[in-house]
Amino acid sequence: MPTTYEPIATTTLGSDTASITFTSITSTYTDLVLVLVGNAASDVSTTVQFNSDTGSNYSQTLVYGDGSVAGSGRGSNRTSIDLGTFYNATSTTPQIHIININNYSNSTTYKTTLSRGTAVSIATQARVGLWRSTAAITSIKLAPDGVNFKSGTIATLYGIKAA
């Protein structure tokens, strides 16, 4: 059997930058996994958009624990999927988001994402997101809401190919 789980592209920011975008994603794979490690200029949510769609076609449901309480929340008819807060921590305390996009290239179903996020020393969380489009995902834009990613933030996109 051939192996799979291949790195497609990595972006490492050399300066503070408003967004990271992966483009020209081929349909070679079955699933995508996006790993984001770094910091934002202030405590804002990291957002995800697909295929440059800025319409109100996104939503998410989340669960979190902050060490004292567990809770859940929801966002509907949003212009992006929110991954959760990407804190303005020091570069030695990076925040992490890992986003799974199963069957990203089919042209029949809406696209569902599963993500885990860890705001170090603050909370841990998981989210399920929905993009209400049947289009194959060919580009992914990550952006901290209204501020910059800090220099040194790293985003890596992987592809997984099924048998």
Next chain:
Amino acid sequence: MAVVSIKNKLRRGNLLVGNEAYDPGGFVPISTVTVSSGGSSSIDFTSIPSTYKHLQIRVISRDSRAVSANSLSIRVGNGSIDTGNNYNTHMFRGDGSSATTGNAGTNYNNMDFALEPGSSISSSIFGASIFEILDYANTNKYKTMRSLNGYDANGSGYIVFHSGLWMNTAAIDTIRFTCSGSATFSQYSHFALYGIKGA
């Protein structure tokens, strides 16, 4: 913990969901099932080789039951599916307003291990799941598994963690997925089985 092999300089690590992803050489596709028109009452993976350390099954799914959220269940076995009362599960989930936890089944005859949209939800919406069966071929201990799963329907939905136990020391070589309520998996539901190699 990543380890660099002295022999071949490859960086080895753990590809379980939630961990940093690397080591492309350790993740191997085994088998895939896509549900065709007419649906399917169960999804079976059989004759799974014992050559890997862990298994991961990556899924999108929905089913025919006339509800919003329906349970996706798992049974496993060696040579045949174990239908005995040999399964335990725990879950932790969010429904958009509160977080809840529960013991979804103790000494139960299967594991309700995910929630997927039923036919009351828009037909374009599928749940996503990542199931992991750890040390599945070890014959000295019971088998532990976990999942991250959910669906969002723009105003409803769940995000769910499950842990599960199969109280049997046999190596797992068979896995069966079914839907609660005698429902069938809908067309385009997709189940992909992977093996994760050890170092």
